[in-house]
Amino acid sequence: LFLQSTPATSIPTVQVQGQINLQPPSYTAASQHAEQMKKPGQNFMCLWQSCKKWFQTPSQVFYHAATEHGGKDVYPGQCLWEGCEPFQRQRFSFITHLQDKHCSRDALLAGLKQDEHGQAGNQKPSNK
Secondary structure, three states: OOOOOOOOOOOOOOOOOOOOOOOOOOOOOOOOOOOOOOOOOOOEEOOEOOOOOEEOOHHHHHHHHHHHHOOOOOOOOEOOEOOOOOOEOOHHHHHHHHHHHHOOHHHHHHHHHHHHHOOOOOOOOOOO
């Protein structure tokens, strides 16, 4: 897979070292400005801080979060998923954590239910 970007929109290249294979799931790229709008068939949301972008499958959420929030040049050193304890983690450990704890189908659906009930400025992490 080779991605090109126009000079006006330079996107940093993300390389993940280790045994986890981050292949982009098959879906068409939506407009950057319209991604927060839920479209038919998009039932899974990225709950990283204030991202709130919708996707059709859990694997799309994982790929998005691993590259856009966990990329080499953007990863803040801890998981900022809503309700997650902000422990310091190396990127490789974070990618595994992201896949195991936040991007499974069940975890994404449970997170959406919590998000719906906690819309009124719920900033406290859950006690899990």
